[in-house]
Amino acid sequence: MDILQVAKRAKVSTATVSRVLNGFPGVREKTLARVRRAIVEMNYVPNPNARSLRAGRTRLFGLIVSDVNNPFFPELIDSFEALASAQGIEVIFTHTNYDPKRLHSCIRRMVERSVDAIAVMTSEVEEESLHQAVQAGVPIVLMNQRKLAGKFPNILVEYATGFREALEHLLSLGHTDIGFIAGPQTLNSAQGRKDAFTAALREHGLHVRKEWIAAGDMRVDGGRTAMQRLLSLTPRPTAVLASNDLMAVGALQAAHAAHIRVPRELSIIGFDDLPIAGMMHPPLSTIRHPRREVARRAFEYLWKTVQGEEVESASPLQPHLIIRSSTAPPHGQKRR
């Protein structure tokens, strides 16, 4: 009974110490000071387990991502953790490795740990898994799961803006033959990106050439293979957009291997703006995914909800094009 020791030293009851600890109003100034001194002198730290047991709150948030090894996530994790830590919240985190079944057990583990809230920042989500959290009364928030947008709180990212900017950039350089490296259409995020691409194309009256859309696995290897396929075509696109940077890197490798110079003979644009995009040779132009902002919104939603505050829904986040050196006018053409 450690709080008892503090109470004795300050010559008050444990109730009063507890009040001071939790910043409750209505403690006389003098008592307050005495208790505070005792706390400091004894170097007292409350036992979080006892606290949680009694108060029913653990000050623990869960964070679930798809894949720690995908450079997309560290920044998101970093931001989330920093925000949490500023509020005295600890974060336990796991990843699903893109496997919806693992999401189920991740959520179960977190619920069993009685976290106060869960951020499900995965690219793929199965609705049933989420019900565990709902049933346990644990608030959750998702990242850009449009299909579940009505049912669950959701941090939306409007891919369309980014793709429109990318397309307009390519058009302004003189490209009209534009290919796309899509992701597996089983992934929500991959599907959304492909839709955004074709929509942007149509907006500008461009025809969607099905054979110029190749699919990869969202990793470097998949991007390389997809690009090899596109390069084998006649005619082939003069510019290629990839649904993520890892595949754009693979595309770049394929171009290098085929002795096709980027951007002189082929323009490439990625999506995400991973740190590696800028490290490539040439540095990749890409659409920046506002993941730190996603993390911030996700945390704030959960934090406010836990506090019992109402959260008004915000407008979707907008990704924007970052122009580096992997785009240029098509071979033999001038900037118009």
Place this chain on the structure above:
Amino acid sequence: MDILQVAKRAKVSTATVSRVLNGFPGVREKTLARVRRAIVEMNYVPNPNARSLRAGRTRLFGLIVSDVNNPFFPELIDSFEALASAQGIEVIFTHTNYDPKRLHSCIRRMVERSVDAIAVMTSEVEEESLHQAVQAGVPIVLMNQRKLAGKFPNILVEYATGFREALEHLLSLGHTDIGFIAGPQTLNSAQGRKDAFTAALREHGLHVRKEWIAAGDMRVDGGRTAMQRLLSLTPRPTAVLASNDLMAVGALQAAHAAHIRVPRELSIIGFDDLPIAGMMHPPLSTIRHPRREVARRAFEYLWKTVQGEEVESASPLQPHLIIRSSTAPPHGQKRR
């Protein structure tokens, strides 16, 4: 009192339910079955806070790294987390951003959370910060902190082996003019790597040319600047080793910018074997840091210690050279 409900349903006392839950021996087969059924039927999950409060163990491990955004760490985190999760341990993690002061507060937070053990996997460690854990009786383990090797459990990595292999590879290609991009000598890990390099040089009777050792900040930018300095020298080295892959990437960028072809005109070798090493153009040869193995040993040390088992100290881990495409015989020379 949820365990009470289970007890009632199984017509036993809570003590018996607890015994079943914790796999204690000496419960009659029949009772065991009845209790198990009740647990399943009621979908009962023990309250971890009550458990921890009583048992004094939280089944929570702390993991501290230098920087989530450095691609070195995700694999380490991933491995550690997988191992922990297999034992029903949850991991809370934070990073110091290379700031020793932050390490202090990271450890404090974890101790206050009453984690059962802490893995301090940072490249820089201040001894005093560790005392908090020691005083609180929380086992810790460090990553390759040679200065503290006698005082604290430590997962050692023998840089020398890797550098020896790299050097011998370069010598076999015909290089004798070998430069080095060092890290800030305030970082233990950077210092260790530089020492390993110069030792390898001397072993082979090569002279250490001080002007061919440039220092960077362990990031891409630092590597680029350091390489620019080396390239401005006459004579300049025909091969350069970098203390980590991020700086090797920067070195590659500097070479590209100076229109020096790698590996034809300049060989580059990195250290760590980050995922990006293989994505570069050309793919970087590098010394692989066995970080998954580090994570495994760190976890196992902590796990065994928490169980009260004795852990015998293992021999240091050996990094090995991975040959890709950034090394070749020096310009105009043949492989000897």
Place this chain on the structure above:
DNA sequence: CTGAAAGCGCTTACAG
């Protein structure tokens, strides 16, 4: 403004 006391949900000697 402050205190006495119940109770959060478990585990663990102790007794039988």
Place this chain on the structure above:
DNA sequence: CTGAAAGCGCTTACAG
């Protein structure tokens, strides 16, 4: 082999 009961360290109505 099993149960009654104390207690882990807090917080929170309730009373004064």
